[in-house]
Amino acid sequence: MARIVMKFGGTSVGDCDRIKNVARRVKAEVERGNEVAVVVSAMSGVTNQLVDYCKQISPLYDPREYDAVVSTGEQVTIGLLAIALQELGLDARSWCGWQLPVRTDGAHGKARIESIDTTGMLAAMNKGQIAVMAGFQGLGPDSRISTLGRGGSDTSAVALAAALHADRCDIYTDVDGIYTTDPRIVAKARKLDKITYEEMLELASLGAKVLQTRSVEMAMKHRVRVQVLSSFVDMPGTLVCDEDEIVEKELVSGIAYSRDEAKITLVKVADRPGVAAAIFGPLADNNVNVDMIVQNVSEDGKSTDLTFTVGKADLDRAIKVLEDRKTELAYERLVPDSDVVKVSVIGMGMRSHAGVAQKMFQTLAEKGINILVISTSEIKVSVLIAEDYTELALRALHSAYGLDVQ
């Protein structure tokens, strides 16, 4: 017997028929002899409606009251799913965050889970009862309802799996797993059987919006095995797990891309100590996150060109911050460019194998794609290129690293 946490998102519980369908999937898992706890989101559309109500009343709503309002979406789903499970002859009960409780910090609207007291739930599960827990919510130190921020139900599920020492946390969603790259762009994209936490983290933060980044961090920290699979088709998905569990390691596991970045070049910035701090300090103070940075070699020993990327949504704010300091920073001109894409090659294998970056540069060069900025980490190489080349680059790299479906 294994202990499994099953998590279903808003689309999977979008109406009463879909909730009944989820109940059948849970029943099938129970009939395989497994002990099951379920975590659910609000029915799709409900949270948006509730958020909209808060904004209608006041754009500057109190996040504690916002939490009281929006947390009701999940509370409805857990009650309905418990009823649906009972209708199938199973023993089940719903659990609100405050009923366990799921303790969080006090950051209402974007709280972090600190601990989960599973005493009551485990006692009920030991008697054969299926636990149905509301995702996205907990109890703050002020004894008021807190929510984890959008997409937080994944994190709730992983945290519950950790607290219950579950054998696996199955995240049911509207895709059937993690792919080597975006299958809407690369037809030969392949579903991965397994992927490491580290690779998944890079993929998640690079725009493959299947799992919330924080849930992957939590899974990695507590070594929770997470499976991503479809709630609509009945087949295995992708297991996110420890490196040790993956026997056949690929050099490169996937190619990610993000259109959410914009590039800024400061032409002829003074080349002297303290300039980088004078530029990036004010940006950070204004909540502009800077990702990739490249500084050209100075030609005249006095000035240089500095290029970096910021989130597309932050571009206007970044430009204003820099223009306000033009005299102080003494650059000649500022060149923004939002028609760019960041393409990343990700793989644990590149820690021990040289040549991964070289193959990327070469492949892009063969296709005539100019690289604007490069950044690397232990398990990934990212390049910034013109957005028009996104599809071409993805397909070429996917083939070059031998990822295409045979």
Added chain:
Amino acid sequence: MARIVMKFGGTSVGDCDRIKNVARRVKAEVERGNEVAVVVSAMSGVTNQLVDYCKQISPLYDPREYDAVVSTGEQVTIGLLAIALQELGLDARSWCGWQLPVRTDGAHGKARIESIDTTGMLAAMNKGQIAVMAGFQGLGPDSRISTLGRGGSDTSAVALAAALHADRCDIYTDVDGIYTTDPRIVAKARKLDKITYEEMLELASLGAKVLQTRSVEMAMKHRVRVQVLSSFVDMPGTLVCDEDEIVEKELVSGIAYSRDEAKITLVKVADRPGVAAAIFGPLADNNVNVDMIVQNVSEDGKSTDLTFTVGKADLDRAIKVLEDRKTELAYERLVPDSDVVKVSVIGMGMRSHAGVAQKMFQTLAEKGINILVISTSEIKVSVLIAEDYTELALRALHSAYGLDVQ
């Protein structure tokens, strides 16, 4: 400074604009120098939608899960109203039933309030914070959410007023007070300034559906002064209070009617001891409530006619129970009649004044209205008449007791 509990029903908080309107009414009360706690229902339509979801999943839903689902309606409203009050510059916070807690018995779906712990709420109110409490909900002995049954928010408000030792509980609704009779039928109906708990109880249970019966019982028990007034127009309503507070007592306060009754006559029932028990025992066992009962004088010393009323919804069940026992009860035939109405004259004054019943019988006789059944209590006289005469009877009685607007 007075301490006031204000209660707003579903229509009053039906959308975001109406919630803002409620916030303005609360602000006005605070600006009069009063300390305020607010109790609200779910936005109109929301509870029905949630109940419908439960029924869609399973007609035989678990009432504990039903409570988890339907209690979310009030939770949304308290959060939104707290935000609206803050938007007006007031300090306010929402309170779910479990947060005080409002302790109830374990009858999920129709729980009764047992006690309210106001420690936390009072501490916050003493600092000038407006408390916004969810009506209709509490915490059962199983530490799960309970609900009080439909219309329970009135009871929540009165119970909170009792627990807070409030000076008054104002129930805002879509009518502007309690009338001497139904103004849709009698154009000369008059709004009462004051009415006693006892009279209001008779009115409430006789079909004047302004206040939930249980809330009036609770108000009477704890001597909570309740005002019924409109949430849409700004004028005093009707105060439900102790008899001592009413200086000018009317002989008769109001005329109520109920179309929810049906009459059954058993012709030629054996006239011997134990027959009444043999008839009404099985009806009670089958959850049929019997209201008025009249037994004719026996003519032959052997048999008699027995007439009584039951709820219209219970009529078919009552007939089946009696027909199943026809041999045992030995009646000649059963005559049902659902085209009847119960008209009641209500007034504290009739305890000390004779002639109230006589005036009723005489007035109806003058209009040629036949009385089918009569029943009386200390403060009311009820008659059953043919339904067609409802309006005629109400207008005639309203004039006869001098209740008409001058």
